[in-house]
Amino acid sequence: MQSFVQKLLSFSVPPASAVFLMSVATAATVRFELEFEANLANGKHVYEICASCHLPEGWGNEDGTYPQLAGQNQKVLIKQLLDIRSGKRDNPIMYPFVSARTIPDYQSLADVVAYISLLPMTPENGKGPWGADTVEYRQGKTLYQEKCSGCHGASGEGNDALSIPKLQGQHYAYNLRQIRHISRKERRSDPAMLSIVEHLKSDQIEKIVNYVSRLPVPKSSLAPDIHWRNPDFSDELNGK
Numbered sequence: 001m002q003s004f005v006q007k008l009l010s011f012s013v014p015p016a017s018a019v020f021l022m023s024v025a026t027a028a029t030v031r032f033e034l035e036f037e038a039n040l041a042n043g044k045h046v047y048e049i050c051a052s053c054h055l056p057e058g059w060g061n062e063d064g065t066y067p068q069l070a071g072q073n074q075k076v077l078i079k080q081l082l083d084i085r086s087g088k089r090d091n092p093i094m095y096p097f098v099s100a101r102t103i104p105d106y107q108s109l110a111d112v113v114a115y116i117s118l119l120p121m122t123p124e125n126g127k128g129p130w131g132a133d134t135v136e137y138r139q140g141k142t143l144y145q146e147k148c149s150g151c152h153g154a155s156g157e158g159n160d161a162l163s164i165p166k167l168q169g170q171h172y173a174y175n176l177r178q179i180r181h182i183s184r185k186e187r188r189s190d191p192a193m194l195s196i197v198e199h200l201k202s203d204q205i206e207k208i209v210n211y212v213s214r215l216p217v218p219k220s221s222l223a224p225d226i227h228w229r230n231p232d233f234s235d236e237l238n239g240k
Contacts, residue, residue, distance in 0.1 A: 036110035043115030056233035062126030066175025070119035073160035126171035128210025172213035192208030
């Protein structure tokens with residue numbers, strides 16, 4: 001893999017991680033902005049515990065059991081890791097891999113997030129059932145533009161500064177499952193997101209997610225082909 005340019009990563013530490021004295025009975029929200037210079041060599045080392053499920057390339061799988069992480073916005077990645085770590089997002093499968101016993105310091109979290117965000121994305125993510133020549137695709141496009149593009153962007157690029165996830169390139173089955181969880185209030189979400197999806201019908205959600213799964217990913221963000229393998233893990237994959 002080409003050498004990565006080191007980046008600075010900022011994220012918020014949840015209130016549960018802050019130690020402070022309260023002089024009043026009502027709890028206050030404490031927000032910190034921390035900045036790290038990413039050590040990508042350590043990020044690769046930390047990612048080894050993730051690669052067995054998310055794959056060395058960070059591509060997850062088409063059936064949506066594991067999402068594509070490669071190329072995701074950095075602040076989205078760190079927010080999800082911290083939410084799972086703190087219990088704000090209930091994910092018992094992921095928790096042991098992101099707990100303080102496994103990744104003991106914030107520097108390592110910053111390192112692995114920077115590493116993942118720079119991995120090239122799969123050129124063949126899992127797609128929904130309706131192609132661009134179908135009525136369902138066009139309906140999904142209209143719904144997405146009306147309901148979702150204001151936050152997630154016209155091309156599904158998300159917004160790193162606001163911790164809004166990139167949707168382009170994500171597997172259809174994964175996005176569908178997550179949005180259904182949010183609409184049923186089985187997964188905590190931003191109130192603005194919940195206010196939209198809880199009023200959508202099941203078939204509308206399917207059409208939106210189908211459209212999203214077919215949004216083009218910039219060529220610069222993609223691996224050269226589906227056979228690309230992460231050379232950082234070539235020795236491990238070959239059993240050396």
